[in-house]
Amino acid sequence: MSLRKNIGVVLRKLNKVTLLESFQAFDVIDCVNPLLHWRDTRKLIFQHGSTYVYSTIYLRKYRRDQPIYYAVHQLIHSYLPRLSRLESALVLGCAGCSIPRFLALSAPKCKITGIEYSEKMIEIAKKYFVNDPAIFRNFQLLHADAFTYVHDVSAKYQLTYVDLFLADKNHPQIFTDGFLRDLDSITAKESVTIINLLNLSKADAARYLLRLTETFPAVYLYNDRFHYYGVLIKTENPATLKRFEARAAKSVRLEERFISPAPRTQ
Numbered sequence: 654m655s656l657r658k659n660i661g662v663v664l665r666k667l668n669k670v671t672l673l674e675s676f677q678a679f680d681v682i683d684c685v686n687p688l689l690h691w692r693d694t695r696k697l698i699f700q701h702g703s704t705y706v707y708s709t710i711y712l713r714k715y716r717r718d719q720p721i722y723y724a725v726h727q728l729i730h731s732y733l734p735r736l737s738r739l740e741s742a743l744v745l746g747c748a749g750c751s752i753p754r755f756l757a758l759s760a761p762k763c764k765i766t767g768i769e770y771s772e773k774m775i776e777i778a779k780k781y782f783v784n785d786p787a788i789f790r791n792f793q794l795l796h797a798d799a800f801t802y803v804h805d806v807s808a809k810y811q812l813t814y815v816d817l818f819l820a821d822k823n824h825p826q827i828f829t830d831g832f833l834r835d836l837d838s839i840t841a842k843e844s845v846t847i848i849n850l851l852n853l854s855k856a857d858a859a860r861y862l863l864r865l866t867e868t869f870p871a872v873y874l875y876n877d878r879f880h881y882y883g884v885l886i887k888t889e890n891p892a893t894l895k896r897f898e899a900r901a902a903k904s905v906r907l908e909e910r911f912i913s914p915a916p917r918t919q
Contacts, residue, residue, distance in 0.1 A: 673781065676773060681781050695781055697749040708749040710782055717758040719751045724877035724905050725847055726755055728884055729812065731900035732845040732893075739763040739811055743839065745799040746816035748774055750782045756812075757788050766810075767794040768802050800826050803835040811841050815848040822852050828861060837868040840887055845897075848883040850874075858883065859909045866911045874909035875901065881908070 673681045673695075680698045697708045709721055718726045733739055739760040744752050747767040756765050769775050775796050783789045795802070799817055813836070817824040826832055827848070840846055846869070850858045855874070858881045862872045869885040871894050876882075882905075886894060894912070901907070 674777075676777070679773065679777060681777060695749075697777065697782075708751060710749050710751055710754065714758065714788070717755055719755055722751050722755070724875065724880070724882060725752065725814065725849075727904040728847055728875065728882065728901055729755075729845070731904075732884075732886065732897050733812075734900065736760050737762070741808070741810045741841075742766070742812040742814070743808075743810040744768065744814045744816070745803070746770075746818065747778060747794060748816070750778045750794070752814050752816070753783060753789070753792050753794070757783075757792050761788075761791065763791060765792045766808075767792065768797050768799045769794060770796075770798055772796055800832055800835070803832070803839050806839060808839065809841040809844075810839055811844045813840055813844070813846040815846065818849075818851070823850060833865060833868070836865075836885075840869075840885075842887055842889065843893070844887045846883075846885040848885070850881040850883055853881055855881065855908060862909065863911060866913060870913040872911040873898075873901075873907060875905045876908045877905055 669683075669685045671683045671685075673683060675681075682696050682698065684694045684696060693712055694709050695712055697710070710719055730736060736759045739756070740763055742756050742760075742763055742765045744756075744765065744767045747753060747769040750767065753765050753767050756763055769778070775794055778794060783792060783794065815827065815836075817827055819825070836846065850861070853861065855876070858874055862874055862883045865872050865883070865885055869887060871886040871888070873884040873886075874881060875884060886897065888894060898907075898910075
């Protein structure tokens with residue numbers, strides 16, 4: 654066994670794992686390593702049928718980036734390197750609140766709205782993941798249907814993250830014309846929208862994103878080790894797209910790029 658593997662085995666054995674709470678389909682556990690404090694984590698583990706999934710959140714305040722959504726963080730940074738200037742963000746589907754935590758730590762003045770359909774998930778998040786009022790003073794976690802919310806809300810968001818699933822599949826409603834129109838209506842003239850397309854093939858993801866070129870002047874498909882994300886950008890400045898593409902290329906692989914002949918205004 655290599656030295657690296659030996660070290661890994663030792664560190665895993667040192668982990669102190671504590672079950673905090675167990676629900677019907679969810680477990681919340683702490684995994685604390687006494688030697689590597691940066692590895693202090695809290696995990697949300699859930700099982701649906703034969704599907705086993707977990708989200709890991711690093712709780713230390715200096716750990717803004719969360720490994721499970723590293724690509725999302727890099728895409729956000731690529732669009733807005735001075736993230737502290739972000740003023741409004743919407744997260745559709747919050748689960749363990751990894752993305753709201755990243756935004757709250759990176760942009761303390763940003764007004765962040767999180768939408769979550771499951772009351773149980775909200776209970777878990779508020780109890781274990783977003784329970785520090787000093788950090789999350791500008792974060793509002795709402796129990797609501799995401800599709801109803803985007804249809805009815807009049808606000809415009811600079812950043813929107815869509816993470817909507819039924820079990821381990823993308824929610825079928827994200828593919829409807831109505832949702833696409835609503836997504837267009839809630840995004841600001843200068844904005845970025847990121848959609849988690851976890852379970853789609855490259856071809857299906859590209860076909861879906863191609864439909865969005867009717868309302869978004871720049872649409873991208875990125876691949877994070879077979880985990881696909883759609884990125885939709887609205888801007889009136891072509892230089893914004895060039896800067897975004899150059900920055901994103903350093904960390905996430907571009908699969909498809911759809912650019913309108915000329916940016917349109919909202």
